[in-house]
Amino acid sequence: MSAPALNAPKTARSGGRTNYEMWSWVFMRVSGIVLVFLVLGHLLIMNILDGGVQRINFAFVAGRWSSPFWQVWDLLQLWLAMIHGANGLRTIINDYSERDQTRFWLKAALLTATVFTIALGTLVIFTFDPNIS
Amino acid sequence: MWTWVAHRITGVAVFFFLLVHVLDTALVRVSPSAYDAVIATYKTPIVNLMEVGLVGAVLFHALNGIRIILVDFWSKGTRLQRQMTWTIVAIWLVLMVPGAYFMLIHTVENLFGSTS
Numbered sequence: 001m002s003a004p005a006l007n008a009p010k011t012a013r014s015g016g017r018t019n020y021e022m023w024s025w026v027f028m029r030v031s032g033i034v035l036v037f038l039v040l041g042h043l044l045i046m047n048i049l050d051g052g053v054q055r056i057n058f059a060f061v062a063g064r065w066s067s068p069f070w071q072v073w074d075l076l077q078l079w080l081a082m083i084h085g086a087n088g089l090r091t092i093i094n095d096y097s098e099r100d101q102t103r104f105w106l107k108a109a110l111l112t113a114t115v116f117t118i119a120l121g122t123l124v125i126f127t128f129d130p131n132i133s
Numbered sequence: 134m135w136t137w138v139a140h141r142i143t144g145v146a147v148f149f150f151l152l153v154h155v156l157d158t159a160l161v162r163v164s165p166s167a168y169d170a171v172i173a174t175y176k177t178p179i180v181n182l183m184e185v186g187l188v189g190a191v192l193f194h195a196l197n198g199i200r201i202i203l204v205d206f207w208s209k210g211t212r213l214q215r216q217m218t219w220t221i222v223a224i225w226l227v228l229m230v231p232g233a234y235f236m237l238i239h240t241v242e243n244l245f246g247s248t249s
Contacts, residue, residue, distance in 0.1 A: 029201075029202050029205070032195075032198045032199075032202070033199075033202070035195070036195045036198070036199065039191055039195070040191070040192070040195060043188050043191060043192075047184055047188055047232075047236050048188075048232055048235045048236060049235075051239065052235060052236055052239070053172075053175050053176055053181070053184060053236075054176055054239045056172050056175070057165075057168070057169050057172060058161060058165035058166075058168045058169055059165075061158075061161050061168070062161075078155065081151055082151065085144065085147065085148035085151060086148070088141075088144045088145075088148065089144075089145065089148060092141060092145065113152060117151070117152050117155045117156075120155060120156070120159050121155040121158070121159070123162075124155075124158065124159045124161065124162050127162065128161060128162065129162075132161075132162070132164060132165065133164065133165070
């Protein structure tokens with residue numbers, strides 16, 4: 001009869017994933033500054049200037065996405081806003097969910113929704129067809 | 134404290150709107166009429182009013198985010214954080230009043246009649 005194998009004793013964290021939260025903190029600030037310009041610009045154009053939302057329709061979108069400038073704008077905005085928002089929700093889930101299982105499933109749902117939404121949005125921007133009927 | 138709470142609430146609200154917004158925009162890949170139909174709901178009075186709330190939430194989150202960055206990185210940030218809170222409230226009001234006017238003018242004219 002041999003003694004059961006024991007896990008190696010836990011050591012103080014060093015290297016590895018310790019930097020993850022630091023990079024998350026940096027990302028929130030860097031993406032936040034970029035998003036201030038992208039999102040407030042988007043809201044100003046879409047909701048306030050020149051009739052705002054009343055003038056938006058398929059032809060309006062087709063006109064905008066005929067320009068690489070707005071395609072890149074929207075793509076960058078999509079990715080940064082989704083990752084910034086998902087990372088914010090991750091923090092909130094960590095703060096408020098008390099059971100490990102709850103935390104796991106909430107994060108699984110968050111990751112699924114985030115990956116799906118980024119993929120869908122990216123696909124739409126890249127495959128947009130102004131002549132679709 | 135209340136700015137921290139408001140930052141979380143506005144952040145969560147904007148994130149969930151973003152999920153919906155990517156879905157509704159994805160309808161441009163289905164057909165022009167499907168997209169125009171969903172965008173028509175954005176032009177109704179109630180949703181139009183909710184858009185003002187959305188813009189207000191995003192604007193607060195943006196301004197307060199800048200304040201947080203200044204508290205983190207600016208040497209005077211911590212000392213002036215309370216003054217910065219009132220500054221962002223003032224900027225928010227100054228931008229939201231004309232912003233709400235231009236967002237709602239069409240709806241108000243439609244509901245209550247217009248001379249033009």
